[in-house]
Amino acid sequence: MGALDGVRVIELAGIGPGPFCGMMLADMGAEVVRIDRAASVRGGDPGSPPANVNARGRRSIGVDLKSDEGRELVLEMVADADVLFEGYRPGVAERLGLGPLECLACNPALVYGRMTGWGQEGPYASAAGHDINYISLAGALAHMGRHDTGPVPPLNLVGDFGGGGMYLAFGIVCALYWARSTGEGQVVDAAMVDGAASLMGFFHGMLHTGFSTDRRGENMLDTGAHFYDVYECADGEYISLGSIEPQFYAEMVEKLGLDAEDFAVQHDRSRWPELKEKVATAVRTRTRAEWDALLMGSDVCYAPVLSVSEAVEHPHNVARGTFVESGGLVQPAPAPRLSGTPGAIRRPAPHDGQHTEELLVEMGIDADRIAALRASGIVA
Numbered sequence: 001m002g003a004l005d006g007v008r009v010i011e012l013a014g015i016g017p018g019p020f021c022g023m024m025l026a027d028m029g030a031e032v033v034r035i036d037r038a039a040s041v042r043g044g045d046p047g048s049p050p051a052n053v054n055a056r057g058r059r060s061i062g063v064d065l066k067s068d069e070g071r072e073l074v075l076e077m078v079a080d081a082d083v084l085f086e087g088y089r090p091g092v093a094e095r096l097g098l099g100p101l102e103c104l105a106c107n108p109a110l111v112y113g114r115m116t117g118w119g120q121e122g123p124y125a126s127a128a129g130h131d132i133n134y135i136s137l138a139g140a141l142a143h144m145g146r147h148d149t150g151p152v153p154p155l156n157l158v159g160d161f162g163g164g165g166m167y168l169a170f171g172i173v174c175a176l177y178w179a180r181s182t183g184e185g186q187v188v189d190a191a192m193v194d195g196a197a198s199l200m201g202f203f204h205g206m207l208h209t210g211f212s213t214d215r216r217g218e219n220m221l222d223t224g225a226h227f228y229d230v231y232e233c234a235d236g237e238y239i240s241l242g243s244i245e246p247q248f249y250a251e252m253v254e255k256l257g258l259d260a261e262d263f264a265v266q267h268d269r270s271r272w273p274e275l276k277e278k279v280a281t282a283v284r285t286r287t288r289a290e291w292d293a294l295l296m297g298s299d300v301c302y303a304p305v306l307s308v309s310e311a312v313e314h315p316h317n318v319a320r321g322t323f324v325e326s327g328g329l330v331q332p333a334p335a336p337r338l339s340g341t342p343g344a345i346r347r348p349a350p351h352d353g354q355h356t357e358e359l360l361v362e363m364g365i366d367a368d369r370i371a372a373l374r375a376s377g378i379v380a
Contacts, residue, residue: 004025005341023055036060038070049350059359070378085112113187140199172188255298324345
């Protein structure tokens with residue numbers, strides 16, 4: 001049993017951070033049912049699930065949400081659910097008749113999760129956007145990159161999945177705890193711009209104290225420092241060094257064969273560029289495998305820079321079971337790890353509408369009504 005065993009979640013199908021939130025909840029034991037558009041149902045072999053990691057762990061029903069009967073069917077599901085979440089633009093769920101007012105009216109204890117980029121209000125609320133835009137406005141992207149380049153987008157991890165899906169999952173679990181205690185549901189407004197800004201809280205503190213500046217690539221954690229960066233090896237591969245603390249820094253200097261007296265001025269920013277070049281020169285004398293043999297397990301604060309494929313095969317990740325195979329697809333294992341109620345991949349990603357009839361039967365809908373819903377295109 002997972003920690004969220006018995007929690008019933010309805011996911012109005014979306015992309016990116018919404019499905020990631022659904023995956024997190026499903027991995028921890030929640031029963032997640034994804035409502036896909038009936039028009040998107042094309043069939044598929046259950047033995048060959050889609051290669052969509054974020055869609056794992058749930059079942060799918062195809063419903064025409066623009067029809068009155070489809071909306072009523074969803075509200076029937078809402079009445080027996082603990083959570084519903086959607087990732088539409090502001091106002092779309094209301095136009096479908098599936099907004100917070102309608103859903104909470106039929107289930108006052110419901111947790112209603114909303115995932116947007118800009119939030120439900122504000123000058124940008126109705127505009128289109130993507131991760132790169134949200135982390136720009138949040139004050140995160142400007143600080144990612146080197147001093148002699150423009151900002152470098154960090155995949156879509158900070159806005160979509162960190163600031164978005166993960167904060168939505170956290171908000172849902174918080175609101176669920178309250179609902180279980182009081183019987184009162186509420187709305188969770190998870191905006192990626194808010195989440196990304198929240199993730200930057202540490203750097204607001206450093207800026208306030210003068211430990212960091214607003215200038216990209218000149219600070220300790222943004223590639224400004226010689227002891228916290230990635231370096232190219234003799235074979236064109238890279239290693240990462242994060243030797244911040246004095247004892248770790250001293251070990252880095254010793255292991256890399258650097259001059260201890262020359263490098264004694266660790267925090268003299270005026271010398272960082274010069275010392276960085278000396279570290280780079282030293283690292284280029286060996287291959288990544290050679291540095292791995294020398295530095296792995298030491299207190300240098302070191303790791304090889306691995307690709308997705310390489311990470312799957314690394315001995316440390318293999319030993320921990322960081323990656324697992326499910327549905328014919330190697331993928332990250334559920335995280336974080338709970339000792340008493342560990343997460344698990346309970347089923348592979350579904351094809352759109354794969355479990356429509358199964359779910360309708362579980363709802364107590366008789367065969368004649370199911371046949372009528374199919375014939376009219378309300379479900380697929």
